[in-house]
Amino acid sequence: KNEVEQSPQNLTAQEGEFITINCSYSVGISALHWLQQHPGGGIVSLFMLSSGKKKHGRLIATINIQEKHSSLHITASHPRDSAVYICAVFSPDKLIFGTGTRLQVFP
Amino acid sequence: DTAVSQTPKYLVTQMGNDKSIKCEQNLGHDTMYWYKQDSKKFLKIMFSYNNKELIINETVPNRFSPKSPDKAHLNLHINSLELGDSAVYFCASSQARITGGPWYNEQFFGPGTRLTVL
Numbered sequence: 001k002n003e004v005e006q007s008p009q010n011l012t013a014q015e016g017e018f019i020t021i022n023c024s025y026s027v028g029i030s031a032l033h034w035l036q037q038h039p040g041g042g043i044v045s046l047f048m049l050s051s052g053k054k055k056h057g058r059l060i061a062t063i064n065i066q067e068k069h070s071s072l073h074i075t076a077s078h079p080r081d082s083a084v085y086i087c088a089v090f091s092p093d094k095l096i097f098g099t100g101t102r103l104q105v106f107p
Numbered sequence: 108d109t110a111v112s113q114t115p116k117y118l119v120t121q122m123g124n125d126k127s128i129k130c131e132q133n134l135g136h137d138t139m140y141w142y143k144q145d146s147k148k149f150l151k152i153m154f155s156y157n158n159k160e161l162i163i164n165e166t167v168p169n170r171f172s173p174k175s176p177d178k179a180h181l182n183l184h185i186n187s188l189e190l191g192d193s194a195v196y197f198c199a200s201s202q203a204r205i206t207g208g209p210w211y212n213e214q215f216f217g218p219g220t221r222l223t224v225l
Contacts, residue, residue: 035216097150
């Protein structure tokens with residue numbers, strides 16, 4: 001079992017839908033990083049958080065340290081949101097990645 | 108201006124060869140990283156340098172050697188390439204680590220180098 005698990009692995013949605021991607025981890029962490037990998041392969045940092053909630057445009061990230069869980073929400077999804085979303089946790093001595101969630105948003 | 112750049116973007120080579128991938132960042136960051144993304148799209152950290160000093164060295168074969176001539180560059184040399192080395196390699200950088208503080212910071216990724224070993 002991976003130390004960082006994401007769910008679902010694959011997600012399809014219609015444009016406009018509210019999307020939730022989950023990340024659960026089993027190790028103690030210092031912070032958590034949400035990344036987006038575009039279909040072309042490029043990786044973009046979305047959020048880095050160690051507590052509470054952060055919002056940027058239509059994206060919202062939350063983390064519950066006690067429950068070892070983080071969620072990434074996309075409001076009013078759009079086809080350009082189609083990508084792989086990756087959760088990575090910073091544990092005291094290493095960086096561990098989840099296996100990613102592939103999101104496809106159809107018009 | 109590209110913040111983190113890598114060259115080449117694609118690299119196709121024969122088994123047994125030695126090759127290098129270059130990475131440069133113009134963000135003024137002090138910490139740089141190399142990651143490997145395998146065919147299953149799983150990302151794994153290989154190395155991290157902070158101010159030209161190696162701070163993370165995951166279990167990778169010693170055929171892989173990072174070289175940091177200055178804090179804006181972190182190159183990856185791979186000797187005696189094997190089929191299993193085929194992957195996409197990403198370079199990244201982050202802001203300086205504060206002395207005594209956590210080593211982690213938001214990371215900025217390069218576009219990746221797709222290495223194919225035949």
